[in-house]
């Protein structure tokens with residue numbers, strides 16, 4: 001039984017982890033344990049007797065509440081803050097009951113209400129037993145007759161064992177420079193990470209990983225507590241160490257400028273947060289998330305991704321049928337399976353000053369529509385894909401001229417443009433319906449197998465005239481609108497594969513991955529930078545989600561082989577100007593595309609092991625292994641290392657210890673244990689790379 005009801009609370013067990021919570025004698029719902037699974041339900045700690053330490057530090061402050069509201073002497077970061085119609089600004093939880101369900105994903109629901117006012121809370125816990133993950137979310141219901149104003153509604157608070165110091169790992173970056181892994185010790189106080197941009201952002205990602213500061217995890221061993229938020233809008237993570245040695249991470253929709261008017265009878269549901277614990281290090285934490293994303297989140301999780309060609313870096317806005325067909329013919333000869341025409345194809349789009357919003361083919365560039373190009377691409381044996389940026393509008397567009405009020409703005413202020421564009425208010429159902437109609441028509445009229453959904457700016461002046469509720473609901477209703485538009489199109493065109501792009505990796509999260517199977521990770525395609533970006537991305541996301549193109553960045557100092565090897569670590573794409581490549585380079589690329597097709601099932605669907613970090617070392621390596629441990633691929637990369645540079649030993653991971661394996665380029669077979677313990681040295685010159693196949697032979 002994965003969910004046990006005990007005399008004082010509940011124990012949630014996954015394959016190897018346990019999580020316990022219960023009601024203390026003061027009636028507070030408190031957390032008691034998150035760590036390795038224990039032999040018996042009785043082994044888990046029960047809620048401690050509530051105590052206060054001084055008149056300055058009451059029970060609420062000292063208890064490790066599971067979902068604290070701002071109330072009484074609760075001075076820690078709360079999960080919940082609301083104001084009732086009469087101005088009362090706290091919430092006092094009273095436990096009402098619990099329900100459990102069994103089945104493939106057992107669930108515990110705890111029901112609470114406010115002690116005096118009409119307010120109900122449901123805390124949901126869904127167990128992913130095989131993946132050792134717990135999914136949490138909250139529902140707030142107003143059963144009263146007056147409105148309730150929500151000011152903070154987090155998805156979860158994750159407590160780690162008390163009395164220890166922790167290191168927080170998180171991802172940080174900016175446009176062209178995403179996904180740096182930062183690690184810092186948490187000291188008393190609150191470390192806040194957030195997005196105020198109405199989207200996930202390039203700057204931080206809603207992911208955390210905590211390690212004991214005194215015993216940090218490695219890639220292969222050690223304890224780690226980790227989690228994510230499945231949300232594509234503004235979010236906040238508050239990692240707090242209080243003055244009594246309690247460390248906790250609250251995560252949810254950002255409460256900055258946030259208000260939600262909850263009318264009588266209405267329910268507000270938070271996005272889900274997923275948490276996990278492992279004793280097998282950072283690599284195991286990532287692999288849990290990778291498997292979860294592939295098995296539970298992605299629309300087409302088990303499908304292998306096609307090798308694509310994208311026209312952006314070759315032709316930018318200068319697309320037309322002839323030039324695209326020329327590229328498509330060259331791409332097809334190389335073994336590309338999906339040809340994607342990027343920006344520039346729609347009405348009035350000659351550069352980034354015009355056109356966004358007018359989603360029909362430009363009459364000058366495509367006088368006969370997109371059908372001719374799509375048909376030729378299909379004749380060449382490839383699928384056809386298209387770029388769109390549905391949330392945006394250029395002031396110079398038919399759409400803006402017809403509906404200037406559809407752009408997000410504050411009345412009386414000049415709306416700030418970025419890349420000459422404004423954001424459509426996707427919180428409005430008329431805007432959603434317009435975009436659904438336009439994109440549905442495109443998808444219906446043309447044989448489109450793939451859509452790249454881009455978003456090239458973040459919000460400013462987030463006003464909403466005529467909002468049915470509080471205009472500040474835009475922070476959430478906008479994202480819900482994006483989900484509705486995208487979800488409707490997905491339902492109507494279920495075979496289409498979508499890619500999430502926001503100027504590269506600005507919208508990578510588990511919310512968008514319910515809609516998109518792939519993410520364009522960065523606009524920076526310089527391969528050495530990309531190695532680091534890819535490592536950061538892999539903390540959360542599996543290789544099949546990571547779209548990686550070889551472009552024309554880097555040929556002055558990097559071979560095509562190196563550049564291809566970097567991109568082969570994900571979902572391979574080509575984005576260079578193929579006419580300029582010439583027959584020799586195209587033939588070389590064709591060779592590697594063929595190799596990629598042989599190994600892509602291992603890369604896209606297998607386990608990933610980060611053997612040596614490119615963010616830390618100029619000599620780096622990453623290994624992929626099929627789930628049955630029978631076949632693998634090893635990539636090693638050397639950028640610049642000052643001489644003398646001893647070649648590091650690469651210790652393979654995940655192999656069956658007693659089985660025999662060969663590694664391409666090395667004579668004979670060795671036991672899995674030998675490859676993993678003694679490792680292997682592969683000499684590389686500066687700016688060289690290698691791909692070696694691993695084969696189980698006995």
Ligand code: DGJ
Nearest residue numbers: 312342343501503504523
């Ligand atoms: C930003 C994307 O990241 C690029 O790949 C490209 O699609 C441009 N937008 C097009 O405007």
